[in-house]
Amino acid sequence: MSGELADKVAVITGGASGLGEGLVRRFHAEGAKVLFGDIDSEAGAALAADLGANARFIETDVSDIEQVGRLVSTAVEDLGGLHVMVNNAGVSGKMFLKFLDDDLADFHHVMxxxxxxxxxxxxxxxRHMSEHGGGSIINLTSIGGIQAGGGVMTYRASKAAVIQFTKCAAIDLAHWEVRVNAIAPGNIRTAIVRKSATGEDLERLEQFEEKIRAQMRNDRPLKREGTVEDVAEAALYLATDRSRYVTGTVLPIDGGTVAGKVIVRKEKKVDAAGP
Known part of the structure; x- marks a missing residue:
């Protein structure tokens, strides 16, 4: 590691597992003081203990925006500032095989x-960065907010909203050298779906999810699976001065999925016996 975030303070929401854990580990390895929140207090405390110095966890439910504000104020007051904010926490909502069956009961929670x-x-x-020389804000969206498709309609709508908001905020905050960008992961395995169902529903939805992932693999130009580390590497770029002239962007980490459909090429057969 190169210490690109040495002497920087970063706040990460949803940092106890999945993509968030990858972000916490990478930023910490690069020298940042990392304050992260999550509703999973056990996993969050374990991660902070594992990382040791310069990693701090606060149990946080981001659906209560007062708790989001507490993360920011704690970073400023206890860690000495705030240079990077990663709004990573997210939920998928309940999955339905057909939109006609969706009762939209989880709409307000997902939003x-x-x-x-x-x-x-x-x-x-x-608010802090604008008075202290600027900073980097990174919002996690999804390729589901870029590319239309069936299923998880509320989730897709929420992630599309994050994209539009990110661009608008980037324009508004550029005056104070506050950069706002979004990362849109695609087909990267985390536990977000498993957290949305239990029991028999979980087994059925996992089978449905696997079918979706198989289709996404077929549609993806790059054939290797994306990883949590791929997302963390992109976030590191946006967090550092390497991206000091980058704002208002949406960076898909998806193996080229949203770029377009795969071109199927048939290999020409060669007759070993010759003409």
Missing amino acids: AVNVHAVMAGTRDAA
């Missing part, structure tokens, strides 16, 4: 976590 918390985290971080 609270995936959109409202992102807006609050961006605002609260920018």
Whole structure:
């Protein structure tokens, strides 16, 4: 590691597992003081203990934007500032095989976590950054917010909202050298779906998810699977001065999925016996 975030303070929401854990580990390895929040207090405390110095966990439910603000204020007051804010926490909502069966009962919760918390985290971080020389804000969206498709309609709508908000905030906050960008992962295995169902529903939805992933593999130009580390590497770039002239962008980490459909090429057969 090169220590690119030495002497920097970073706040990461949803940092106890999945993509968030990867972000926490990478930023910490690069020298940042990392304050992260999550509703999973056991996993969060374990991760902080594993990383040791310069890693701190606060149990946080981002659906309550006051708790998002507490993360920001704690970083400023206890760690000495805030240079990077990553609004990563997200939920998929309940999955249905058909939209006609969706009761939309989880709409307000999904929007609270995936959109409202992102807006609050961006605002609260920018209030400090605007008075202290700027900073970098990174919002996690999804290729589901870029590319239309069936299923998880509320989730897709929430992630599309994050993209539009990110661009608008980037324009508004550029005056204070606060950069706002989004990362859109695609087909990277985390536990987000498993957290949305239990029992028999979980088994059925995991089978459905696997079918979706198989289709995504077929549609993806790059054939290797994406990893949590791929997302963390992109976030590191956006967090550092290497991207000092980059704002308002949406960076897909998806193996080329949203670029377009795969071209199927048939290999020409060669007759070993010759003409």
